[in-house]
Amino acid sequence: MKNFLWKTVAWMLSACLMTGVLVGCGKNSGSDNKMKLTNVSYDPTRELYENYNKLFASHYKEETGKEIEIIQSHGGSGSQARSVIEGNDADVVTLALAHDITSIEDAGMIEAGWIDEFSKNSSPYTSTIVFLVRKGNEKGIADWDDLIKDGVDVITPDPKSSGGACWNFLAAWYYTKEKYQNDETQMKDFVSKLYNNVSVMDSGARGATTTFVENKQGDVLIAWENEALLTLEQYPDEYELITPSISILAEPSVAIVDENADKNGTQEAAKEYLEYLYTDEAQRLIGENYYRPSNQTILQEFSDTFDLNVRLCSIDDFGGWDQAYEDFFADDKIFDEINGK
Amino acid sequence: MKKERLKKQHSIIPGRGMTLGITITMLSLFILIPLVSAMLYSFRMSWKDFTELITRPNVTQAFATSIWCSLIAAVINCIFGTILAWVLVRYEFPGKRLMDAMIELPFALPTAVAGITLTKMYSDNGFLGRALERVGIRVSYTRLGIIIAMVFIGIPFVVRAVQPILEKLPAAHEEAALMLGASRFTTFRKVIFPEIMPALLSGFGLALARGIGEYGSVIYISGNSEKNGTQVVSYIIMSKLNSGNVDYEGAAAIALVLLILSFLMLFLINMIQHFAARRTNA
Amino acid sequence: MKERREIIVKWMLIGISFLFFIIMLVLPLLEVIVRALADGWDSYCNAISADHTLSALKVTLIATVIALAVNTVFGLAAAWALTKFDFFGRNVLSTLIDIPFSISPVIAGLAFIMTFGRSGWMAPVLDWINQTLGTDIALVFSVPGVVLATIFVTFPFVSREIIPILYAQGSDEEEAAALMGAKGFTIFRKITFPHIKWGLLYGMILCTARAFGEFGAVYAISKTRGETFTLPLEIDALYMTGSADSITQAFAVSSLLVAMAVVILIGKNIVEYYGRKRK
Numbered sequence: 001m002k003n004f005l006w007k008t009v010a011w012m013l014s015a016c017l018m019t020g021v022l023v024g025c026g027k028n029s030g031s032d033n034k035m036k037l038t039n040v041s042y043d044p045t046r047e048l049y050e051n052y053n054k055l056f057a058s059h060y061k062e063e064t065g066k067e068i069e070i071i072q073s074h075g076g077s078g079s080q081a082r083s084v085i086e087g088n089d090a091d092v093v094t095l096a097l098a099h100d101i102t103s104i105e106d107a108g109m110i111e112a113g114w115i116d117e118f119s120k121n122s123s124p125y126t127s128t129i130v131f132l133v134r135k136g137n138e139k140g141i142a143d144w145d146d147l148i149k150d151g152v153d154v155i156t157p158d159p160k161s162s163g164g165a166c167w168n169f170l171a172a173w174y175y176t177k178e179k180y181q182n183d184e185t186q187m188k189d190f191v192s193k194l195y196n197n198v199s200v201m202d203s204g205a206r207g208a209t210t211t212f213v214e215n216k217q218g219d220v221l222i223a224w225e226n227e228a229l230l231t232l233e234q235y236p237d238e239y240e241l242i243t244p245s246i247s248i249l250a251e252p253s254v255a256i257v258d259e260n261a262d263k264n265g266t267q268e269a270a271k272e273y274l275e276y277l278y279t280d281e282a283q284r285l286i287g288e289n290y291y292r293p294s295n296q297t298i299l300q301e302f303s304d305t306f307d308l309n310v311r312l313c314s315i316d317d318f319g320g321w322d323q324a325y326e327d328f329f330a331d332d333k334i335f336d337e338i339n340g341k
Numbered sequence: 342m343k344k345e346r347l348k349k350q351h352s353i354i355p356g357r358g359m360t361l362g363i364t365i366t367m368l369s370l371f372i373l374i375p376l377v378s379a380m381l382y383s384f385r386m387s388w389k390d391f392t393e394l395i396t397r398p399n400v401t402q403a404f405a406t407s408i409w410c411s412l413i414a415a416v417i418n419c420i421f422g423t424i425l426a427w428v429l430v431r432y433e434f435p436g437k438r439l440m441d442a443m444i445e446l447p448f449a450l451p452t453a454v455a456g457i458t459l460t461k462m463y464s465d466n467g468f469l470g471r472a473l474e475r476v477g478i479r480v481s482y483t484r485l486g487i488i489i490a491m492v493f494i495g496i497p498f499v500v501r502a503v504q505p506i507l508e509k510l511p512a513a514h515e516e517a518a519l520m521l522g523a524s525r526f527t528t529f530r531k532v533i534f535p536e537i538m539p540a541l542l543s544g545f546g547l548a549l550a551r552g553i554g555e556y557g558s559v560i561y562i563s564g565n566s567e568k569n570g571t572q573v574v575s576y577i578i579m580s581k582l583n584s585g586n587v588d589y590e591g592a593a594a595i596a597l598v599l600l601i602l603s604f605l606m607l608f609l610i611n612m613i614q615h616f617a618a619r620r621t622n623a
Numbered sequence: 624m625k626e627r628r629e630i631i632v633k634w635m636l637i638g639i640s641f642l643f644f645i646i647m648l649v650l651p652l653l654e655v656i657v658r659a660l661a662d663g664w665d666s667y668c669n670a671i672s673a674d675h676t677l678s679a680l681k682v683t684l685i686a687t688v689i690a691l692a693v694n695t696v697f698g699l700a701a702a703w704a705l706t707k708f709d710f711f712g713r714n715v716l717s718t719l720i721d722i723p724f725s726i727s728p729v730i731a732g733l734a735f736i737m738t739f740g741r742s743g744w745m746a747p748v749l750d751w752i753n754q755t756l757g758t759d760i761a762l763v764f765s766v767p768g769v770v771l772a773t774i775f776v777t778f779p780f781v782s783r784e785i786i787p788i789l790y791a792q793g794s795d796e797e798e799a800a801a802l803m804g805a806k807g808f809t810i811f812r813k814i815t816f817p818h819i820k821w822g823l824l825y826g827m828i829l830c831t832a833r834a835f836g837e838f839g840a841v842y843a844i845s846k847t848r849g850e851t852f853t854l855p856l857e858i859d860a861l862y863m864t865g866s867a868d869s870i871t872q873a874f875a876v877s878s879l880l881v882a883m884a885v886v887i888l889i890g891k892n893i894v895e896y897y898g899r900k901r902k
Contacts, residue, residue: 007358015366073847079583086740088764161580200564206863215464234866355807360704367697375734421643428640442892449884451836451855454877458651554727557838596730603725
């Protein structure tokens, strides 16, 4: 009996060892001399960073003579931030919300004061929320009021799982705030009607766009301005963009993940990568990819593309992101209240 | 009986230490340790928070959706699975081998591909979706869509469970019954059904368990609307992890409930198989 | 009269089967192929030879091969232990092995992150190992993580195929051989293996099929396209890019997986055919 136990233990140990070796073998062995930089970003920036990375790589080669390869990672902003906290080896993060970067800071991976590390609150580009309707605008949608009419089918993602969807909600909320002068019952009633018209609630902004554009669901998509403009470009003459009277200024933020960058020895390259976003060339590229450049002079160059007269509220009107989340999207708060109705 | 006792005392077959050692280590490393550490997160919650979370309307609704849809899908699968297995075993017809070979397609086809394809097919601009729309049936973005996705992923479980049993069942059995004047239906009910019952149940259980936890194939076609009751449990877990305020405890707690449900179901299946084996051996 | 009813019933059942078969299984397959070729052959070729696709194919193959090796070893060991010996907790053990069958794959990926991720309790242990050995192994958001998740979801496939065969076989032959003084591996090679050969192969084929296609578990643990993405993740990424072109590309890459699935199914049928013939 004792013999059996010893045997079992011995085999357990050797099985452990074997497993270690096996799994270790699967390790990526790509340790060539090329500098690698991982940029963890959110969904709609795929095209922007694909283009920017090319621009930056050639600039970096010119400047330092070294090759650099940028590895991209995209997904919902919240889950991307979570993956960094859990060990996704990001050198820089370029996320949809400052809040998501703060949560990485809270995990001790980004040094405090990151928001002042780069100019304009570390947000090199901004965007806003607009409506996308099918050509001809059959339902006559012009502003938020039209979205709560009977028979209007709205597509917007789920604020519970998508950062972008939270902006959509807040923009609507701010509109009602002006309309009803802070009368909360009426405001809740309005957004409740709005979300009653939502027929498909995807888990992310990209999924919502696909549902609206590819699977032809719904009459109106509440979308990021850059997503909407990109759709117009890809499907000319099929859609129209409607700018509501009030919208919200979304400020995606960028930061260096100090813990990883120090470990990987990429601190300098990471800084260069993010700083270069503010140069004129990069800002123009940003505008061409339908994000609003933070450089005001260059933004004016794109006045044909963007409606620069739209009134924009910002997250500060809601007391900052943490406060807004607590008030609206936490369990049993306003969103749950109106969505259950 | 005698043999069993002999085995219990001491087996002379070698390799007990080795195989048991390997089995337990690998099971622990790959399955148990990660699972347990994930589940431990849910114990950071107080009992009150836990019950509050589990009884939240959107959570209970998601459980109801997942369980109901997979139940219906499993029943559909049992009906069609039995017919398919019967046809494949008893009849000869052109295309039989192809049909037999393709049954496992849902196993081999990645769930994401299945989900995307089904969504396309059944949405308003897919050809099946358009045809059904004309009759007034919407599939994509409704519970019906979820059920179809679950039928798709569950069908091989049932066919492959029933098929071998039917193969073993001698045709003479039912012929005798038919000869004695029993109607087709009675023959099926009294002679065949009891034989395939345990296998059918086991296939049912596997399809059900698979459906309840399914993510990839369901997520595209469901539309995930709380209002229409098309959120499934896996989606709720994912949304807890993807939202602005990541809620590990909540995700783990819901996962724990899901895990217990699946485990109970599997245990039931094993019990059924156990009893079935005993009965056929006796 | 009875004959004729018989025939009607037969063709009715075959008809129902075909209808179900075509709607549920054939149409989705055709849909994938038609959509994949929507932009013509050239763009199809471009899509499946893109860098991202090739890298995803590589990761998928690595994960599949390792998962297959691990699960085969485990499956054989577990089947032997469970069917040849009686010990305390055998029933529980056999249920535990089946867990990955029914667990939501989402939980599987999550479980590894909560264990080996930066905030998991195993993280310090990993750091220590890396420091002492001077290595740089990461178990999540890396290829090893993908391998682990794949192993998890395919874990019971091999053992589940062999266990029933060994049960049905009984242990008499092995006992006799052992009494005559044969060594463990000799018994296995000469007596057990011929019985389970086809079952083992069948299990390995199912394991491969599942490993190719896993989405949920890997989705949680792999985040970088072109580095740790597997084919199903690449498909998702392409689909989510949202333009008409990229959706066609997504179906093109899907067709690659479908082709692999069909090859596997053919292999499975050959195996089954020979397995049956031997019986």
